[in-house]
Amino acid sequence: xxxxxxxxxxxxxxxxxxxxxxxxxxxxxxxxxxxxxxxxxxxxxxxxxxxxxxxxxxxxxxxxxxxxxxxxxxxxxxxxxxxxxxxxxxxxxxxxxxxxxxxxxxxxxxxxxxxxxxxxxxxxxxxxxxxxxxxxxxxxxxxxxxxxxxxxxxxxxxxxxxxxxxxxxxxxxxxxxxxxxxxxxx
Amino acid sequence: xxxxxxxxxxxxxxxxxxxxxxxxxxxxxxxxxxxxxxxxxxxxxxxxxxxxxxxxxxxxxxxxxxxxxxxxxxxxxxxxxxxxxxxxxxxxxxxxxxxxxxxxxxxxxxxxxxxxxxxxxxxxxxxxxxxxxxxxxxxxxxxxxxxxxxxxxxxxxxxxxxxxxxxxxxxxxxxxxxxxxxxxxxxxxxxxxxxxxxxxxxxxxxxxxxxxxxxxxxxxxxxxxxxxxxxxxxxxxxxxxxxxxxxxxxxxxxx
Numbered sequence: 181x182x183x184x185x186x187x188x189x190x191x192x193x194x195x196x197x198x199x200x201x202x203x204x205x206x207x208x209x210x211x212x213x214x215x216x217x218x219x220x221x222x223x224x225x226x227x228x229x230x231x232x233x234x235x236x237x238x239x240x241x242x243x244x245x246x247x248x249x250x251x252x253x254x255x256x257x258x259x260x261x262x263x264x265x266x267x268x269x270x271x272x273x274x275x276x277x278x279x280x281x282x283x284x285x286x287x288x289x290x291x292x293x294x295x296x297x298x299x300x301x302x303x304x305x306x307x308x309x310x311x312x313x314x315x316x317x318x319x320x321x322x323x324x325x326x327x328x329x330x331x332x333x334x335x336x337x338x339x340x341x342x343x344x345x346x347x348x349x350x351x352x353x354x355x356x357x358x359x360x361x362x363x364x365x366x
Numbered sequence: 367x368x369x370x371x372x373x374x375x376x377x378x379x380x381x382x383x384x385x386x387x388x389x390x391x392x393x394x395x396x397x398x399x400x401x402x403x404x405x406x407x408x409x410x411x412x413x414x415x416x417x418x419x420x421x422x423x424x425x426x427x428x429x430x431x432x433x434x435x436x437x438x439x440x441x442x443x444x445x446x447x448x449x450x451x452x453x454x455x456x457x458x459x460x461x462x463x464x465x466x467x468x469x470x471x472x473x474x475x476x477x478x479x480x481x482x483x484x485x486x487x488x489x490x491x492x493x494x495x496x497x498x499x500x501x502x503x504x505x506x507x508x509x510x511x512x513x514x515x516x517x518x519x520x521x522x523x524x525x526x527x528x529x530x531x532x533x534x535x536x537x538x539x540x541x542x543x544x545x546x547x548x549x550x551x552x553x554x555x556x557x558x559x560x561x562x563x564x565x566x567x568x569x570x571x572x573x574x575x576x577x578x579x580x581x582x583x584x585x586x587x588x589x590x591x592x593x594x595x596x597x598x599x600x601x602x603x604x605x606x607x608x609x610x611x612x613x614x615x616x617x618x619x620x621x
Binding site: 187190191195198199202203206207210212215216219220223224227289290292293296298299301302305316317320321323325326331334336338 | 373374377378380381382384385386387388389390391392393394395396397398399400401402403405406408529534536554556567601
């Protein structure tokens, strides 16, 4: 058969893989609502560009490419929207400081590693603000280098390093806060 | 699956491994998404051609193989008939090379469509003479060129790292002066970028221009200074031994 109705083709070759697509997106953005928005947008783009799919037997991998593109766009937007206006940063004890020590995350990570609990780690990641979640995901789950994150987000290396440092400190603070609340509730 | 990253410290690698495991465990079985499929009704009655492209490519490849095999056997036969062993070997080598190219070509027809979206599709371009900049400019038309270079400085190198999928690139012009004097112009380009509103840290002077402002910054902690320009698609950093006034002139004359 050389011709097929586009809608039928889309359903039988693309939407049929919806569970796989959803699982993939969730593993990159965690939040169900965000994953749905990304999948909706990816479907819409794929539908509009269906004519550009050269080899119709590769519909699933073609769609995966579009989804990846949408995820990169979401990451870029999430990190950019949360950028700081000046060098003034909030310190861990709630006061404000003009500058922040950046680079050495040894202590921050060590305390988390020693007390690492899978459930708590994931719950904290879900609760932390979007910008930090995306940065921690890109760096430590996707294992992207700072240079690669700079490329995706279009931000300065120094800004990314600084934000990542803040993200880890905030993550640690939230992690131990949740842990102590749980301990207190026992 | 544990991912290894060379630029991770031991703690970072350990944290990364634990975090990946945690994410994998919690995202393994998500709820089905709620999707609005009404977009399918926009132009849904159109027809599309299925599998024709793949068939056409296969036929083309088969035809090419047939022609190559014909050339191969005709060449070998001709060389053997004329009894010139050297020529026969030369034919074999040439044909073997062409067959190898053909094999790679055939393999590429089966490639995964998703390769078109590979984020890591990067390449580097290098120019170490002014003439070579023209060559690179043809490949990268959006590349900015310096129309002003401070006196006493000569062009050293231009290096471009390009991510062809995203379309971004990072270009670094290096200029050398006498002794250890030097300066560099670092241009980051993003076709989808909108950097007009980007923040610049430690600004000591802002030069307003119609198209984009020029920021002169100083970082006392790192004992450094430089000039930054953010336009719609470019972020430009100029650093080095030249004074900030010269940096501004360089920035003003980037076209």
